[in-house]
Amino acid sequence: MAENTPKPAAGNAPAKPKPAAPRAAKPAPKAAAPGAAKPQAPKAAAPKAAASSGVTKPPVDRPDPNPFKDSKTSALGGWFQERFYVIMPILDYLKKKEVPKHRLSFWYYFGGLGLFFFIIQIITGLLLLQYYKPTEADAFASFLFIQGEVPFGWLLRQVHAWSANLMILMLFIHMFSTFFMKSYRKPRELMWVSGFILLVLSLGFGFTGYLLPWNELAFFATQVGTEVPKVAPGGAFIVEILRGGPEVSGETLTRMFSLHVVLLPGLVMLVLAAHLTMVQVLGTSAPIGYKEAGLIKGYEKFFPTFLAKDGIGWLIGFALLIYLAVMFPWEIGVKADPLASTPLGIKPEWYFWAQFQLLKDFKFEGGELMAIILFTIGGVVWLLVPFIDRQASQEKKSPIFTIFGILVLAFLLINTYRVYAEYSILK
Numbered sequence: 067m068a069e070n071t072p073k074p075a076a077g078n079a080p081a082k083p084k085p086a087a088p089r090a091a092k093p094a095p096k097a098a099a100p101g102a103a104k105p106q107a108p109k110a111a112a113p114k115a116a117a118s119s120g121v122t123k124p125p126v127d128r129p130d131p132n133p134f135k136d137s138k139t140s141a142l143g144g145w146f147q148e149r150f151y152v153i154m155p156i157l158d159y160l161k162k163k164e165v166p167k168h169r170l171s172f173w174y175y176f177g178g179l180g181l182f183f184f185i186i187q188i189i190t191g192l193l194l195l196q197y198y199k200p201t202e203a204d205a206f207a208s209f210l211f212i213q214g215e216v217p218f219g220w221l222l223r224q225v226h227a228w229s230a231n232l233m234i235l236m237l238f239i240h241m242f243s244t245f246f247m248k249s250y251r252k253p254r255e256l257m258w259v260s261g262f263i264l265l266v267l268s269l270g271f272g273f274t275g276y277l278l279p280w281n282e283l284a285f286f287a288t289q290v291g292t293e294v295p296k297v298a299p300g301g302a303f304i305v306e307i308l309r310g311g312p313e314v315s316g317e318t319l320t321r322m323f324s325l326h327v328v329l330l331p332g333l334v335m336l337v338l339a340a341h342l343t344m345v346q347v348l349g350t351s352a353p354i355g356y357k358e359a360g361l362i363k364g365y366e367k368f369f370p371t372f373l374a375k376d377g378i379g380w381l382i383g384f385a386l387l388i389y390l391a392v393m394f395p396w397e398i399g400v401k402a403d404p405l406a407s408t409p410l411g412i413k414p415e416w417y418f419w420a421q422f423q424l425l426k427d428f429k430f431e432g433g434e435l436m437a438i439i440l441f442t443i444g445g446v447v448w449l450l451v452p453f454i455d456r457q458a459s460q461e462k463k464s465p466i467f468t469i470f471g472i473l474v475l476a477f478l479l480i481n482t483y484r485v486y487a488e489y490s491i492l493k
């Protein structure tokens with residue numbers, strides 16, 4: 067700075083020395099003509115090298131490296147601000163973001179809870195990876211080792227298993243609450259689409275993780291689950307890809323493991339980044355007509371008020387998770403024996419029960435294919451709802467879509483309950 071902003075000599079110097087134009091500074095190779103360079107103090111003269119070559123550098127007004135610096139920032143905060151000042155407008159934006167308060171605001175917490183359980187999955191999954199061995203010979207034994215020998219290994223495994231279930235439950239609640247509040251309407255269509263992809267990927271996590279303990283239940287459930295696409299045209303090829311061969315084997319375990327710990331987490335991170343960016347950029351919607359009817363009780367700052375309330379939700383979620391993990395441990399069962407006959411009562415995880423029941427109901431000639439087609443069409447319509455529901459996009463109520471949502475929810479709940487009722491008798 068001192069180099070470019072010379073301090074004028076007291077007295078005869080102008081208050082602010084005019085930056086010398088390069089052309090003007092060029093002469094004076096030997097000594098300045100009397101009176102010509104008078105305002106320049108010796109200290110403020112051009113640097114030595116420049117002076118010796120006879121070239122004086124003009125003072126330059128450098129932009130402040132951190133235009134967002136404020137006097138209240140701590141030294142450490144200032145250090146970071148100076149280096150990352152390009153993201154300061156984003157932080158400024160977060161501070162300004164507001165969330166509407168109304169009688170349905172409670173439902174806004176479930177997306178954050180899904181995120182919380184996803185973070186738990188990443189942490190506990192990475193720790194489990196230190197001991198888990200993804201081979202047909204060692205997988206089950208490594209689970210026994212984690213459960214019995216590793217300090218707190220049992221807790222780690224139980225928390226991972228329970229958090230997976232809670233995450234999917236939170237996502238279903240989040241999806242239906244955003245559906246019934248019509249939060250998917252313009253301009254949040256892609257929030258819905260990215261959310262839907264996140265749900266599918268999360269179900270993929272559940273499916274691929276189920277086989278990893280290599281126990282009897284997981285083995286036969288995967289056998290049944292990977293069999294499903296067979297009835298569709300070209301389905302045999304998909305089955306072969308999923309299993310890594312014609313049957314469920316050690317190859318299948320390798321595939322499920324790589325999907326579970328590499329591909330799916332990578333995809334989820336990408337889509338989640340898009341989803342959460344849109345949450346911040348587009349803000350939180352209020353249900354249709356609430357503003358006009360005066361049902362909005364006010365707005366609260368996202369940062370720190372809403373985030374602090376999110377934090378309370380996370381603490382409650384964490385307490386529930388630990389309670390379930392300690393009080394209701396998942397059994398490890400017996401090691402899978404591919405040569406054994408399929409035991410009674412094999413069923414998938416609860417979040418696939420509705421589809422499972424549908425397949426059971428359609429057990430007639432060509433029925434399974436029909437069930438798959440029905441389910442696929444239903445899924446595509448559900449994905450495209452924001453683009454089909456034109457009424458909601460014009461901020462008008464769309465009762466037909468509310469009825470559609472109720473029917474979908476009823477289908478899922480009734481079928482899930484049917485499987486629960488049937489299999490709890492079998493126990």
Ligand code: HEM
Pocket residue numbers: 173174175176177178180181184237240241244249250254257258259260261262263264265268338341345349350351352
């Ligand atoms: C890993 C999965 C997911 C995470 C972590 C997540 C996270 C979030 C968060 C934190 C919010 C803002 C607060 C809120 O409204 O709850 C949000 C909003 C939203 N999410 Fe998700 N979400 C996920 C999956 C889904 C799914 C499955 C859907 C629907 C198919 C969805 C659709 C939406 C929509 C439409 C909004 C906007 C809500 C509004 O503006 O009122 N998300 N998400």
